Amino acid sequence: MGVEEIPKETLLEMYKKMHKIRTYEETLAKWYYEGKTPLFDISAGPIPGELHLSPGQESAAVGMCIHLKDEDAVIGTHRAHHFAIAKGVDLKRMTAEIFGKATGLSGGKGGHMHLFDASKNFSCSGIVGASFPQAVGVGIAAKLKGENYVAVAVGGDGAANQGTFHEALNLAALWKLPVIFLIEDNGWAISVPKDKSTAVAKNSERAKAYGIPGVSVDGADVIAVYEVAKEAVERARRGEGPSLIEVRVYRLRGHFEGDPQAYRPKEDFELAKEKDPLLNFEKLLLEKGITTEEELNRIKEENEKEVQEIIDFAVKSPYPEPEEALKGVFAGGE
Amino acid sequence: MAVVREITFAQALNEALDYEMSKDPKVVVMGEDVGVYGGIYGVTAGLYDKYGPERVRDTPIAESGFIGTAVGAAATGLLRPVVELMFIDFLGVTFDQLYNQAAKMRYMFGGKAKISMVLRTTCGAGFSAAAQHSQSLHALFSHVPGLKVVMPSTPYDAKGLLISSIEDDDPVIFIEHKGLYAIKGEVPEEPYSIPLGEADVKREGKDITIVATAAMVHKSLEVAEKLEKEGVSVEVVDPRTIVPLDVDTIINSIKKTGKLVVVDEGYPRASFASDIAALAASKAFDSLKAPVKIVTPPATPVPFSPALESEWIPSTEKIEKAVREVL
Incomplete structure (x- = not known):
């Protein structure tokens, strides 16, 4: 299968989402540094706290989520905006959450690492490796209730060294559950390179240990991700069990905003630019004559306008009332 | 007419599980040796035969894995898992899924997530089981906001509190003292619930x-x-x-x-x-x-x-x- 066999509207939808993710993340980054200088104060400014952005990793989210419906679950990581956008989470409310506002997805109680949208079956967690067993739980619920949806657990290459990853792979394989384990391999667990943390060259090889398919795919090519993800989703929907996908991507930014990245060799930054999935996709679409510069420019303008509206909504939204901090630990509000 | 008999603490718990499973198809039991074996203290005895291997599921020894599975399953709203941690001492191999995940989801997701699950576990010394199979660690769970912690002392309380716990819309840590399983007490045959939070x-x-x-x-x-x-x-x-x-x-x-x-x-x-x-x-x-x-x-x-x-x-x-x- 190649790009020619994918309908144009699907390709443009993918491009639109990838470009939206990039625009969104870069806009957030600008807002993030407001008020944080001259001394970097992480709690200051309109976006308080840590911020882990996803530029360079758009293909993993879009190549996977293009195959998913609202009922399918995605459980992401601390770096999850790209998956949230690809899954269709309401961006105004998500952004308000990131800004700590009352109109946020969780009324400002979760923040950027703990996004939750029940209508899109999207959640994420700040604990590395927490997503894997929870996706198994979604899979088991789907299977027991005869629902035909799938669960996608996202983790970084660092998370694949957690025990939860291996326990969850075993459980999902043992019980033949509709779960897809997606490892976004950006080569770095914060500052530790993969060859200093991981005993195998590719995390997809670990699928062998659990008797399930494991595929490694170049994240520079969103079409390749699309194809691999399609197969895994179809396999899960057919009731044939889980798959493991490793998408090799590059971080175009630091682990977190403010990360000086002194640990990263120069060549790695160059490779990251070369492997930029958005630019590669744009080039492909133009070279194959699938679209025109004008059409792409129109999409870009739409995205820029939308992102501006989203940010405006978040900025103008009120902060939650202080007493809200005491509510909602248990059912019934107390 | 209410029928009250003397049964053991373990039997009282078994009746609560049986009642909840018969009433609500969302209730599933998971854990190590809970199926064919019936639980190492016999609390899940007979449930496997009655409800089958899908609803009474033996799991591998992978507590983070299967307790995380229970959290994820509960989050869908399609299931109300009752998951067993064989000894409370084992909480170290699964704690993240409880104190950072199950406990916090409702709050940090702005009240929109509901984790209806019960973690049944055992505590208590007196069996020469030594340092890693004898502790009473309820304080560790009680410290973290978002978990309910139940600790019955009689067969009557055990049954009523387990029924309430399974029907509760928050994660409940249900702690059974090993020294109590064999004690007998008066327990009504019909189901009843005891509200959580009533001494x-x-x-x-x-x-x-x-x-x-x-x-x-x-x-x-x-x-x-x-x-x-x-x-x-x-x-x-x-x-x-x-x-x-x-x-x-x-x-x-x-x-x-x-x-x-x-x-x-x-x-x-x-x-x-x-x-x-x-x-x-x-x-x-x-x-x-x-x-x-x-x-x-x-x-x-x-x-x-x-x-x-x-x-x-x-x-x-x-x-x-x-x-x-x-x-």
Whole structure:
């Protein structure tokens, strides 16, 4: 299968989402540094706290989520905006959450690492490796209730060294559950390179240990991700069990905003630019004559306008009332 | 007509599980050896045959994996998992899925996530199981907002509290003391529920209050009976649930008697016992006629040899001594 066999509207939808993710993340980054200088104060400014952005990793989210419906679950990581956008989470409310506002997805109680949208079956967690067993739980619920949806657990290459990853792979394989384990391999667990943390060259090889398919795919090519993800989703929907996908991507930014990245060799930054999935996709679409510069420019303008509206909504939204901090630990509000 | 028979604590729990599974197809049981074996203490006996391997699921020894699975399954709203952690001592191999995931999802997701699950687990020393299979770690769970913590002491309470726990819309840690499984008590055949957060005054008295949990309730009652012969009237309050805690019943009892001993099998520091002592100091200080005493094990791991372990577990002698000192 190649790009020619994918309908144009699907390709443009993918491009639109990838470009939206990039625009969104870069806009957030600008807002993030407001008020944080001259001394970097992480709690200051309109976006308080840590911020882990996803530029360079758009293909993993879009190549996977293009195959998913609202009922399918995605459980992401601390770096999850790209998956949230690809899954269709309401961006105004998500952004308000990131800004700590009352109109946020969780009324400002979760923040950027703990996004939750029940209508899109999207959640994420700040604990590395927490997503894997929870996706198994979604899979088991789907299977027991005869629902035909799938669960996608996202983790970084660092998370694949957690025990939860291996326990969850075993459980999902043992019980033949509709779960897809997606490892976004950006080569770095914060500052530790993969060859200093991981005993195998590719995390997809670990699928062998659990008797399930494991595929490694170049994240520079969103079409390749699309194809691999399609197969895994179809396999899960057919009731044939889980798959493991490793998408090799590059971080175009630091682990977190403010990360000086002194640990990263120069060549790695160059490779990251070369492997930029958005630019590669744009080039492909133009070279194959699938679209025109004008059409792409129109999409870009739409995205820029939308992102501006989203940010405006978040900025103008009120902060939650202080007493809200005491509510909602248990059912019934107390 | 209500039929009340004498059954064991373990049978009472089994009846609660059976009732919930028969009533609600969302209820599933998962854990190590809960299926064919029926649970190492027999609490899930017969359920596998009745409800099948999909609803009564034996899991691999992978506590983070299968307890995380329960959290994820509960989050969908399609299932209400009752998952078993064989010993509370094993919480270290799964704690993240409980204290960072299950406990926090409702709050950090703005009230939009609901984690209806019960983690059943066992606690308690007295079986020469030594340091890693004997602890009472309810304080660790109680420390983290978002988990309800239930600790019954009688077969009657066990059944009613487990039914309430399974029907609760929050994650519940249901702690069963191993020394109680075989005790018998009167339990109605039909289902009933006991609200979480309601203490039970197991014995009324006017001279001194003992607040005790799980197996320590029975030891405290023994002491109360003995002292009655000397004309000392001891009130024994069993909170039954650590979270939520029935503060009013405890404080009212202290106000009435003016004296307090807390008896608990958890370690002494940063503990349930110290928490109740602090509560008395902050909410009933003017009523107290004597310093509060706590009776707990020492701050050591649980020793193996019966000669050592029997010294470690709070005994009726130690409880009696504490009560006499406070009187």
